Amino acid sequence: MEFIQTLLANQLVVSILLSALPLVFIILMVLVVLYTEMKVAAHIQDRVAYMRTGWHGVLQPIADMLKLLQKEDIIPTKADKLLFRAAPFIAFTGTYVAYAVLPFSSIYIGSNINLGAFFLVAAGSLVVIGILMAGWASNNKWSLFGGVRSAAQMISYEIPTALAVIIAVMITGSLNLQEVTKFQDGGIGNWLVFGGPLPWMQKLMLMPFTVITFFILFVASIAEVNRTPFDLPEAESELVQGFNTEYSGMRFAMFYLSEYANLFTVSAVVVSLFLGGWSSPFGAFMSGPVWGVFWFTSKAFLFILIQIWIRWTLPRLRVDQLMYVSWKVLTPWLFVCIFAVGLILVI
Amino acid sequence: MIQPPTLPTNYTVKPGQIKTSTGKTIRTEEMIINMGPQHPSTHGVLRLEIVVDGEIIVDCIPHIGYLHRCFEKHCEQMTNYQQVIPYADRMDYCSAMTNEWAFALAAERLLKIEVPERVEYIRVIMAELQRIASHLIAVGTYGIDSGAFTPFLYTFIDREKILDLFEMTCGARLLYNYIWIGGLSHDLPPKFIEQTKEFVAYFRPRVKMLNDLLSYNEIFVKRTANVGVLPREVAINYAVSGPQLRGSGVNWDLRRDDPFVIDHKLDWQPQVGKGEVGTVGDCWDRHIVRMREMEQSLNMIEQALAGLPEGNVKAAIPKRIRPEKDAEIYVRTEASRGELGYYIISDGTASPFRVKARGPAFVNLSVLPEIVRGGLIADLVLTAGSIDIVLGEVDR
Numbered sequence: 001m002e003f004i005q006t007l008l009a010n011q012l013v014v015s016i017l018l019s020a021l022p023l024v025f026i027i028l029m030v031l032v033v034l035y036t037e038m039k040v041a042a043h044i045q046d047r048v049a050y051m052r053t054g055w056h057g058v059l060q061p062i063a064d065m066l067k068l069l070q071k072e073d074i075i076p077t078k079a080d081k082l083l084f085r086a087a088p089f090i091a092f093t094g095t096y097v098a099y100a101v102l103p104f105s106s107i108y109i110g111s112n113i114n115l116g117a118f119f120l121v122a123a124g125s126l127v128v129i130g131i132l133m134a135g136w137a138s139n140n141k142w143s144l145f146g147g148v149r150s151a152a153q154m155i156s157y158e159i160p161t162a163l164a165v166i167i168a169v170m171i172t173g174s175l176n177l178q179e180v181t182k183f184q185d186g187g188i189g190n191w192l193v194f195g196g197p198l199p200w201m202q203k204l205m206l207m208p209f210t211v212i213t214f215f216i217l218f219v220a221s222i223a224e225v226n227r228t229p230f231d232l233p234e235a236e237s238e239l240v241q242g243f244n245t246e247y248s249g250m251r252f253a254m255f256y257l258s259e260y261a262n263l264f265t266v267s268a269v270v271v272s273l274f275l276g277g278w279s280s281p282f283g284a285f286m287s288g289p290v291w292g293v294f295w296f297t298s299k300a301f302l303f304i305l306i307q308i309w310i311r312w313t314l315p316r317l318r319v320d321q322l323m324y325v326s327w328k329v330l331t332p333w334l335f336v337c338i339f340a341v342g343l344i345l346v347i
Numbered sequence: 348m349i350q351p352p353t354l355p356t357n358y359t360v361k362p363g364q365i366k367t368s369t370g371k372t373i374r375t376e377e378m379i380i381n382m383g384p385q386h387p388s389t390h391g392v393l394r395l396e397i398v399v400d401g402e403i404i405v406d407c408i409p410h411i412g413y414l415h416r417c418f419e420k421h422c423e424q425m426t427n428y429q430q431v432i433p434y435a436d437r438m439d440y441c442s443a444m445t446n447e448w449a450f451a452l453a454a455e456r457l458l459k460i461e462v463p464e465r466v467e468y469i470r471v472i473m474a475e476l477q478r479i480a481s482h483l484i485a486v487g488t489y490g491i492d493s494g495a496f497t498p499f500l501y502t503f504i505d506r507e508k509i510l511d512l513f514e515m516t517c518g519a520r521l522l523y524n525y526i527w528i529g530g531l532s533h534d535l536p537p538k539f540i541e542q543t544k545e546f547v548a549y550f551r552p553r554v555k556m557l558n559d560l561l562s563y564n565e566i567f568v569k570r571t572a573n574v575g576v577l578p579r580e581v582a583i584n585y586a587v588s589g590p591q592l593r594g595s596g597v598n599w600d601l602r603r604d605d606p607f608v609i610d611h612k613l614d615w616q617p618q619v620g621k622g623e624v625g626t627v628g629d630c631w632d633r634h635i636v637r638m639r640e641m642e643q644s645l646n647m648i649e650q651a652l653a654g655l656p657e658g659n660v661k662a663a664i665p666k667r668i669r670p671e672k673d674a675e676i677y678v679r680t681e682a683s684r685g686e687l688g689y690y691i692i693s694d695g696t697a698s699p700f701r702v703k704a705r706g707p708a709f710v711n712l713s714v715l716p717e718i719v720r721g722g723l724i725a726d727l728v729l730t731a732g733s734i735d736i737v738l739g740e741v742d743r
Contacts, residue, residue, distance in 0.1 A: 045500040141380050145402070145724070228494060229566055238728050240386060313560075315567045316494025318725045319402060 022099035022110060029297075030260040034061040037308050044312045068256075071249035076139060079246065083137035088247065088254035091130025095261045098123040102268050103177045105278050105292030116177035117165045120269055121158065124224060127262065128154045131233065131243050134255070138246040146242025149319060150226065150233035156326040157223040157230075161269075163334040164217035167341050168273040171196050171206070181277030188281040193274040205344045209337045214274045216330050216337075218303070221266035223326070225259065228311040232319055267303035268296070275299055377405055384413050388492050388728045391738030393712075395731070402723045407716045411709075414742040422702035428454050428668045429528055431702065436522040438704065439740035441484050444477035444513075445682035446740075447526045452607060453678035453689040454528045457670045465658040466530050467608045471651045472543070473516075473525065475644040479550070480509040481683035482590075482637045485735040489634060490561050492732035493570050498561045505553055508546055515539060528668065530661035540652055547645050554642055562631075562638055571634060572625030575718045575730030579628065585714040589685020589707050590640060591734060594620035594633035601681035613650045615643045630733040637735075667697055684708050684735060704743060708736040 035058060042049030050057030075084055100110035101119050113119060128151050135147015169175055171192060172183040184190050186197065193214045195203035223230040234242030244255050271277060276299075278292030286295075317325070380397050383389035392413035398406040418438055422431045435450040436443040448470055455462060487502030510520045515536050517525040525532050561567055577587070582595040592599055600617035601607070618639040620632030672695030679688035685707030694700035711734050719727045 041496075045497050046504060047500065141378065231494065238388065238725050312497050314495060315490070315561070315564060315570060316725075317566060318570055319723060321569060 019100075019110065022102075023096065026096065026099065026257070026261045026264075029264055030257055031061040031065070033260050033263065033304055034064070036305070040305065040308045041312045044309070065253065068249060068253040071252075073249045073251060074246075076246050078139045080137040080139065083133045084246075085251070087130050087134035087137060088251045088258070089130075090133060091127050092254050092258040092261075094123055094126030094128075094130060095258045095265060097126065098265045099261075101177055102265070103181050103272055103277050104296050105289045106178075106182075107289045108293070109178055112176065112178055114174075114176045117169060117175045117180065117269075117273070120177075120265070121162050121165060124161070124262075124265075125154070125158060127258065130258070134247065135243040138243070140246050142240045143243050143245045146233045146239050146245070149239075150243060152319075153226070153230065153232060153322060154224055156323055157220045160216055160220040160326060160330040160334055161224060163331065163338065164213050164220065165269075165273065167210070167213045167334070167337055168192055170338070170341055170345060171198075171210075177272050177277070181272055181279060184276040185279040185287075187279075187283035188276070190279075191274065191276040191281075202344060202347075206341060209340045209344075210274070212333060213337050213341075214270070216334055217274065218270055220326075220330060221270055222307055222310065223322070225262045225266055225307075227263070227307055229314045229317050230322060231311075231316055232322060263304055263307065264300055267300040267307070270303055271296065271299040382727075388732065390488060390732065390736055393731070393736065393738055393741070395715075395727070397724070397727065399724065402725075404719050404722055404724065404727055407719050407727065409712060409715055411712070411738070411741050414738045416743065418743040419702050419704060422699055425698050427697055428670075428699065431699070432527060433522065433524045435704075436524060437739065438706065438743055439682065439684065439687075439708065439737045440521060441737050442477055442481040442683040443522050444473045444526065445481075445680065445687065447523065448474055449678065449680040449682065449687045450689050451526045451528050452680060453676055453691050454668070454670075456678055457674055457676045457691055457693060458528070458664070458668060460529050460662050460664055462530055462662045463658045463660065464609075464656050466660050466662070468651050468655045469531060469535060469660065470526055471609055471613075472648055472655075473513075475647045475651070476509050476512060476543070478644050478683045479641050480506045482641050483509075485637055486557065486561070486634065489729075489732045489735075492728050493561075493567055495561060495564070495567070498557060501553070501557060501560070505550060508549070512539065512543060512546065515542070527661075529664035530659075534660045540655070543648065543652060547649055551642070551645060554638060554645075558638055562635055568624050568631060570725075571630040571729055571733070573629050574625075574722060574726045575630045575733060576626045577628040577633075577714060577718050581714065581717060582628065585710070585717070587685070587711050587714055589681070589683070589711065590636045591633055591685065591711050591714075593618060594636045594733075595628035596620055596622070596632075601679060601686060605679065607678070607680055609651075612654075613647050615646050615650075618643060630729050633733040633735075669695060669697055671695065679705070682707060684737070684740070685711060706740045706743065708734075708738075708740045709743075712736050712741055 038049045038060070050060045053059040053063050075081060098120050101113060101116040103109045131150045132147045135143045135145075135150065138144070168180060172180045174180055174183070184192055184196060188194070190197040193210055195206040195210055198206065226233050233239075234244065239245075244252055247255060278296040280287035280291060280295055377398050377400050380399055381394065382397055383394040384392040389395065394410040394413065396408040396410060397404055416437070418434060421434055425431050431450055432447045435446040438446050483502040483506045487499035490496070490498035513523060514520050516539060517523045517532060519525075577591065577595045579595050579597055582592050582597060587595070588599075596619055598617055598619050603617055618636045620627055620636050622629070622632060623635070624631050670693035672693065675690070675692045677688055677690045679686050681687075686705065687707055688705035690701075690703040690705070691699050692701040715731060715734060719730050722730065
């Protein structure tokens with residue numbers, strides 16, 4: 001007992017324990033999302049998905065994970081061994097690091113830094129390096145295409161994401177995600193997507209622009225996690241499996257994990273910037289630190305559900321159309337929004 | 348030497364040409380990629396050798412023959428004309444009914460046999476059901492090519508219902524051996540007419556749903572309009588046939604223009620691509636022609652069911668089929684993918700001296716390199732998908 005107490009007194013041990021918490025969350029969350037995705041997809045497509053592993057196949061994601069753990073780790077002979085081995089972990093690091101600044105509740109945030117929103121955007125770019133490395137190191141032309149497509153796509157869509165974050169920051173006046181969330185506390189009407197807790201006149205004028213920004217951020221976030229209709233880096237019908245064609249076993253699982261963890265991150269960004277983060281939609285009712293975790297995750301899960309729905313309905317864009325959407329539609333609209341929001345705030 | 352690509356004006360990307368500081372224009376290096384035979388979207392074992400400049404296709408060379416099974420040589424080794432029918436089934440396995448029908452028709456013309464009218468009606472019903480089943484595969488896999496997975500499963504649910512009807516009729520779900528020389532293997536089962544009518548009523552709204560989900564989807568239209576444009580003249584010069592030819596705006600359907608059975612007695616219209624969302628002959632036109640042909644096939648099935656006469660399903664044919672010495676015949680029919688023809692030479696024995704099959708998919712595939720140059724890899728996938736090849740028939 002004393003030993004544990006001395007351990008807990010040690011700052012380093014505590015930080016390691018605390019940082020392991022998001023990891024546990026990621027793994028559990030990914031299992032749930034995998035199951036949800038398969039089931040929702042199946043019901044959209046008029047089938048039932050797996051039914052035999054446990055009740056309605058609830059154990060299937062665990063079985064999949066165990067299977068991937070046992071698989072042989074194949075590295076192509078002509079691959080760049082070091083980069084090939086490192087790439088999945090770099091991609092996952094980029095995802096994992098972002099969890100440090102996600103405000104799960106009013107009392108729990110990994111690291112309450114003042115540049116939270118900026119940090120999220122920056123951490124998102126780290127994933128690109130991992131994917132590009134994987135594409136290049138595989139020494140496979142399809143992988144290379146996937147890697148290069150991914151780099152081009154994620155960098156292009158970082159611009160709208162960053163600009164949308166700027167709008168949220170302009171209204172709230174802070175880059176700290178806890179501050180941003182606190183600013184929107186107190187019911188659904190105070191959420192930034194509806195103009196935030198400002199005088200009603202200002203709010204009414206802001207609302208069209210915040211709604212547009214919210215939608216753009218959502219579209220850009222789908223593009224950043226490479227999901228349909230923006231799933232070009234791993235477009236199965238074109239590039240076989242894109243950057244992870246040559247990956248197998250645990251390294252493939254790391255990419256998979258990173259992809260699904262990222263799904264939650266981008267949804268969490270949308271939620272904490274525009275939908276009040278952990279704050280309850282009913283004001284003081286059902287609010288508090290524990291309810292905060294509930295609201296935060298359930299709002300994020302709502303967005304994950306919408307992304308799954310979109311994925312199993314729409315076809316894929318072409319590479320030039322993808323760039324067109326980012327540079328000629330989303331970015332100019334955001335400039336308009338920034339200008340208008342700035343003008344309204346000054347008035 | 349590969350010529351630089353000529354790009355259609357509607358492309359927003361241009362091939363890699365870099366201007367150096369001295370004002371010289373240099374081309375970026377080309378890369379040769381092997382697409383297939385194990386690529387997910389080559390619809391079987393087609394191998395495409397593509398030369399790309401970045402993502403832009405400079406040239407595309409199809410390599411075929413991975414599924415070659417000596418169809419024509421096998422036909423010569425049969426002890427009986429009837430034995431060729433199961434082989435014909437295996438040629439275009441997505442559309443077996445139309446294959447065996449074409450061969451049976453050729454053999455009947457060679458022997459100068461008249462089949463009872465009931466047989467002709469049943470053959471039309473079967474062929475049109477088969478056409479719907481085959482187009483459903485084409486449309487569903489085309490959805491996958493464009494990145495939409497869900498339509499594929501919807502089309503397969505509907506195709507299952509057609510296969511159930513076939514199973515009920517002849518016991519087989521894919522390779523039927525149902526249409527025999529001089530008739531059919533069995534008459535229709537008791538509840539067939541009723542269940543086919545039910546299927547027709549069920550399937551009409553499903554076509555509309557598929558159109559809403561895929562054909563008129565904004566992204567899908569953007570992806571397929573003005574892509575892989577096959578102009579009218581090129582299509583005719585390459586002897587392209589079937590939905591691909593009609594997609595290019597040529598009103599040519601052998602069921603109407605060279606009627607081999609009762610098709611001309613039924614009320615239906617060949618569907619032609621009109622370039623509603625882009626240019627005439629683009630991928631969307633080929634896709635929508637298939638969608639509309641399914642509706643027309645439903646009309647034909649309904650009418651054929653209504654007019655189905657009573658009678659025998661087997662004509663009186665000799666036990667050993669021996670055509671005259673040196674008799675030869677070419678019969679062409681409109682199969683699901685286009686003009687399917689059989690050229691048979693007889694030497695007076697019980698087995699054919701030579702059988703040559705003119706497959707639509709093989710001919711349609713030959714135009715692929717012509718229409719993909721200058722497009723992106725994503726366009727190549729969609730163009731190849733819109734041709735709707737079945738490698739079993741390309742390689743034979």
